[in-house]
Amino acid sequence: MNLEKKTMEEKVQEQRNADRGKTIEVNDLYVTYNVRKKRKKAKNQAGDDECVHAVNGVTMDIRTGEILAVVGESGCGKTTLGKAILNIIRSSSGTIKYHGQDLSKLSGSQLQSLRQKMQLIFQDPYESLDPRQSVYKALEEPLDIHRKDMSPEQKKERIYKYLEAVGLHPAETMAQRYPHHLSGGQRQRLSIAATMILEPDFVVADEPVSMLDVSIRAEILKLMLDLQKGTDLTYMFITHDLSLAWLIADRIAVFYLGKLVEIGQADDVVHRCMHPYSQALVSVIPKIREEADEDKGHVLRGETPSPMSIPSGCCFHTRCWLYQEKGCPEVCRQKEPALVTVGGDHQAACHFAGPEEKGGDLHG
Numbered sequence: 001m002n003l004e005k006k007t008m009e010e011k012v013q014e015q016r017n018a019d020r021g022k023t024i025e026v027n028d029l030y031v032t033y034n035v036r037k038k039r040k041k042a043k044n045q046a047g048d049d050e051c052v053h054a055v056n057g058v059t060m061d062i063r064t065g066e067i068l069a070v071v072g073e074s075g076c077g078k079t080t081l082g083k084a085i086l087n088i089i090r091s092s093s094g095t096i097k098y099h100g101q102d103l104s105k106l107s108g109s110q111l112q113s114l115r116q117k118m119q120l121i122f123q124d125p126y127e128s129l130d131p132r133q134s135v136y137k138a139l140e141e142p143l144d145i146h147r148k149d150m151s152p153e154q155k156k157e158r159i160y161k162y163l164e165a166v167g168l169h170p171a172e173t174m175a176q177r178y179p180h181h182l183s184g185g186q187r188q189r190l191s192i193a194a195t196m197i198l199e200p201d202f203v204v205a206d207e208p209v210s211m212l213d214v215s216i217r218a219e220i221l222k223l224m225l226d227l228q229k230g231t232d233l234t235y236m237f238i239t240h241d242l243s244l245a246w247l248i249a250d251r252i253a254v255f256y257l258g259k260l261v262e263i264g265q266a267d268d269v270v271h272r273c274m275h276p277y278s279q280a281l282v283s284v285i286p287k288i289r290e291e292a293d294e295d296k297g298h299v300l301r302g303e304t305p306s307p308m309s310i311p312s313g314c315c316f317h318t319r320c321w322l323y324q325e326k327g328c329p330e331v332c333r334q335k336e337p338a339l340v341t342v343g344g345d346h347q348a349a350c351h352f353a354g355p356e357e358k359g360g361d362l363h364g
């Protein structure tokens with residue numbers, strides 16, 4: 001993909017961003033879906049719901065002005081986490097703060113006014129676009145809902161400004177079109193314009209290019225990065241593609257079965273990864289594997305366990321190559337590893353992660 005990794009100048013800017021504070025703080029967040037309710041056999045018998053443990057005790061922050069990539073296999077809870085942070089779905093427990101405000105303590109009207117500041121870019125632009133609405137209407141609608149203070153002329157000016165900003169020009173012509181007149185790339189540009197028109201400061205981009213042709217992915221990513229330049233816009237960028245995450249993100253958070261297993265600067269997580277799961281993901285990226293001095297190929301074996309029955313101890317132990325190499329230590333089966341600092345701005349959740357690699361004390 002023709003997209004350059006960041007220059008030193010951009011990295012200095014990132015560092016400034018890192019010092020700017022936290023847009024989102026997530027603390028011990030759980031999200032559970034109840035999926036099946038068996039018919040109660042007797043009147044007083046308890047209901048028998050099955051629970052999908054989609055997000056399991058996640059604590060992390062998202063720093064103002066950064067791109068935090070959230071990476072992991074299908075079903076590991078990336079979308080659920082993004083939607084819970086945006087308050088689109090209800091969390092089971094834990095807290096989410098936006099610029100220090102606990103979302104659970106806000107009133108309905110306060111949440112409504114926050115909604116324009118926290119937006120979602122969908123994977124499939126069709127999901128967010130009404131086929132019966134013209135391009136103009138698609139952009140006017142969010143303004144009608146959230147910016148009742150704007151006059152029709154102000155709205156028109158802003159709609160044309162954002163059509164140009166996302167490369168849908170000439171704006172006057174594009175405004176009259178309908179989604180079915182647009183190519184996949186143009187539809188995603190429109191959906192990005194509909195997100196950005198409210199000038200949010202936090203955007204969850206859920207696999208925003210995975211449904212597009214490879215040839216136009218870089219253009220859309222570049223557009224998202226251009227819209228961020230010179231602003232405090234913060235992205236949570238969801239992807240299952242670790243190499244893409246490395247290319248565009250400041251930091252990467254790796255998830256497995258709804259748990260955060262590693263988080264740190266993108267270069268650290270990819271080139272100096274500490275968690276055996278991240279190491280397995282990295283080892284299948286050809287370019288990075290070529291750059292490595294030694295062959296660190298670690299194949300992931302077996303199926304991901306069901307999120308309805310998460311393995312005891314370290315949830316990764318059923319597939320962990322290091323667990324096998326270490327002779328199946330009891331601590332991995334019995335004790336959940338905490339997320340610990342393994343260097344600088346880098347954390348991992350493995351009993352054997354970190355420079356000392358001592359392994360956990362089962363009773364500690």
Ligand SMILES: Nc1ncnc2c1ncn2[C@@H]1O[C@H](COP(=O)(O)OP(=O)(O)OP(=O)(O)O)[C@@H](O)[C@H]1O
Nearest residue numbers: 033035052054073074075076077078079080081307
């Ligand atoms: N509405 C729902 N009801 C029940 N289970 C759900 C629901 N939405 C998601 N799940 C389940 O929760 C788990 C996490 O799903 P989620 O969509 O958050 O994962 P994901 O990492 O975004 O996956 P993908 O990469 O495929 O998009 C999965 O097991 C999924 O089947």
Ligand code: SF4
Nearest residue numbers: 314317320332350351
């Ligand atoms: S704690 Fe044990 S099972 Fe879990 S990742 Fe580390 S070595 Fe593997």
Ligand SMILES: [Mg+2]
Nearest residue numbers: 078079080206
């Ligand atoms: Mg998803």
